[in-house]
Amino acid sequence: MKTQIVIAGGGYAGLFAAARLRKYSGMNVVLIDAHDHFVQRVRLHEYLAGGSMPKLAYRELLASHGLDFIQGRIQSIQPDQQTLILEAAEGARIVRYDWLLYGLGSRTKRWDHIPGLNEWAQTLDAGPQLDRTRQRLQELPAGESVVIMGAGLTGLEAATEIKEAHPHLAVTLVNAGRAFPGYAPGAEQEIRNVLRRLDIRLMEGRQVTRVEAARIHCDDGSSMPCAVAIHCMGLEVSSLARDAGIRTAANGQIQVDPYLRSLSHPNILAVGDAAELDAASCPAPRMSCAAACPMGTYAADTLHRLQSGQKLLPFRFGFTGRCVSLGRRAAVVQLVNALDQPRRWFFRGRLAVWIKEMICRGTVQVPQWELRWGLALNRWYQPKDI
Ligand SMILES: Cc1cc2nc3c(=O)[nH]c(=O)nc-3n(C[C@H](O)[C@H](O)[C@H](O)COP(=O)(O)OP(=O)(O)OC[C@H]3O[C@@H](n4cnc5c(N)ncnc54)[C@H](O)[C@@H]3O)c2cc1C
Known part of the structure; x- marks a missing residue:
């Protein structure tokens, strides 16, 4: 058998x-x-x-x-x-x-200690909820506010993608600490420049303490309106x-x-x-x-x-790079050492967009090619001494 x-x-x-x-x-x-x-x-x-x-x-x-x-x-x-x-x-x-x-x-981590978060915030998990949020973003009138909580890779990619596709919306990215650690200074600057160019408001050093149907509250006492809140604060x-x-x-x-x-x-x-x-x-x-x-x-x-x-x-x-898309027209590819720490070098602009796109395509095409031809195509960096 x-x-x-x-x-x-x-x-x-x-x-x-x-x-x-x-x-x-x-x-x-x-x-x-x-x-x-x-x-x-x-x-x-x-x-x-x-x-x-x-x-x-x-x-x-x-x-x-x-x-x-x-x-x-x-x-x-x-x-x-x-x-x-x-x-x-x-x-x-x-x-x-x-x-x-x-x-x-x-999946997106559930934070039970933040009242209203699990109830009102949307996530980037696949399913009917994501379809509804996509639809809602398309229907929002100009000037409505979208708040993305968490400026890690997922939050950053979501904020830039949404703002580029819906420039009439006001997009805010909120992060508990200083955003974008783990990038070389030039790469971090590039990310901040793209956010400025897209007119995305970045709020650092603020923790979300409560989420309501149309408002988000932070630990410094401030609050902001939000027609759509998107939770990108970690995975579980x-x-x-x-x-x-x-x-x-x-x-x-x-x-x-x-x-x-x-x-x-x-x-x-x-x-x-x-x-x-x-x-x-x-x-x-x-x-x-x-x-x-x-x-x-x-x-x-x-x-x-x-x-x-x-x-x-x-x-x-061993990791070799960290690729982040910043909408369809910008990206940063930060080269890292085996410990996932940033090296001095990074790519930006069209080259970075192309690298990121090729990697995304590869994650779907390589297994299809392996299936079709029965060849061992997938390769990765295997550091010997760590
Ligand atoms: C928006 C976004 C952008 C990202 N970008 C990057 C990136 O640029 N680079 C990068 O390296 N990583 C990125 N990630 C992280 C990456 O997607 C995950 O680390 C990766 O998907 C993990 O792969 P996996 O196979 O372990 O699990 P998954 O891809 O999560 O697959 C798990 C599968 O299990 C199925 N499943 C789960 N529970 C059950 C169940 N009980 N019964 C049956 N089926 C079940 C699911 O349907 C799913 O198909 C991103 C994540 C998100 C959300």
């Missing part, structure tokens, strides 16, 4: 894993996702601002290469029985696995793994060994945002598509090695 490999979550990590597994025989691969199509999360801010996002249906993508797909929301995992329970269109279903590749990703992972008794870190990420195997359940490999990498695997782990894609590919290769009794090679990943 073939080994049953279940990929839980078809995000970047899950899709890259499925694509690489197509190369190997002797395995029955099933990918499970709540959506029927691949969500390009790194483009959700473009979609929110009105851009188009072609849908890549899992079933069509995988079926022609002998991989199965089940659409359903995973409700629980029973590691001792090696099963998952999911809610599918036809009702509850139990799926058995020999190996589980856990790649359920992350699902509690599914912890609830299942799988060993997790305090934030719910599965703790793994250097081969991405769960420390408590070695027949579960965790990938992407859902995994807590150790310092030997990655000197400066951060939730990112940049790390998720290599983790997916690596986990697939490792499963093959485990199956065929080959020696395992530890996972190694």
Whole structure:
């Protein structure tokens, strides 16, 4: 009987894993996702601002290469029985696995201590809420205010994209501390210049304390009107793994060994945002598509090695850059060292826009090419000495 490999979550990590597994025989691969199509999360801010996002249906993508797909929301995992329970269109279903590749990703963090935030603020999570916010942005009359909370990569990309697409709206970016640490001075200056050019108001050093239907309050006593509030203040992972008794870190990420195997359940490999990498695997782990894609590919290769009794090679990943789009016409690509610290060099202007676009395209095209041709195309920086 073939080994049953279940990929839980078809995000970047899950899709890259499925694509690489197509190369190997002797395995029955099933990918499970709540959506029927691949969500390009790194483009959700473009979609929110009105851009188009072609849908890549899992079933069509995988079926022609002998991989199965089940659409359903995973409700629980029973590691001792090696099963998952999911809610599918036809009702509850139990799926058995020999190996589980856990790649359920992350979502916008819920901050329960900020009254009104979870109720009134919108997020960049895929689903009907995002569609409604996109629609609302299109309908807002001139001069209405949009407030983005959190000036990290996601907040910055959302603010610039929205303002560029809807120049008649007043866009404000609020950040608790000083914005844009981790960039070389010139790169930071470029980001600030673009914000000024787009006429985006940047408010630094202010914590949001309360969100109402049409107003946001900050810790310095100030408040501002907002027709749409968008929460970009961090990501969190699902509690599914912890609830299942799988060993997790305090934030719910599965703790793994250097081969991405769960420390408590070695027949579960965790990938992407859902995994807590150790310092030997990655000197400066951060939730990112940049790390998720290599983790997916690596986990697939490792499963093959485990199956065929080959020696395992530890996972190694180092960041090389941080790419941020600033609307469709500007971007910054900050080069970083393996510790994710900024180097002196960065790209801006058209070159940076092009690099960022090529990377985004690659995250969708490379797994498709691997699926089509069965070639090992995905490569990444693997620092030897950290
Ligand atoms: C707007 C935005 C821009 C970003 N830009 C960048 C960028 O430029 N560069 C970068 O490196 N990173 C970026 N990121 C972060 C990046 O998108 C994530 O780190 C990345 O998506 C993680 O990949 P993943 O495979 O771990 O999880 P995800 O891509 O989150 O995929 C998880 C999958 O699991 C599925 N799932 C979840 N729970 C269940 C369940 N219970 N049952 C069934 N299916 C489930 C989801 O439907 C999803 O398909 C961005 C994020 C956002 C929101």
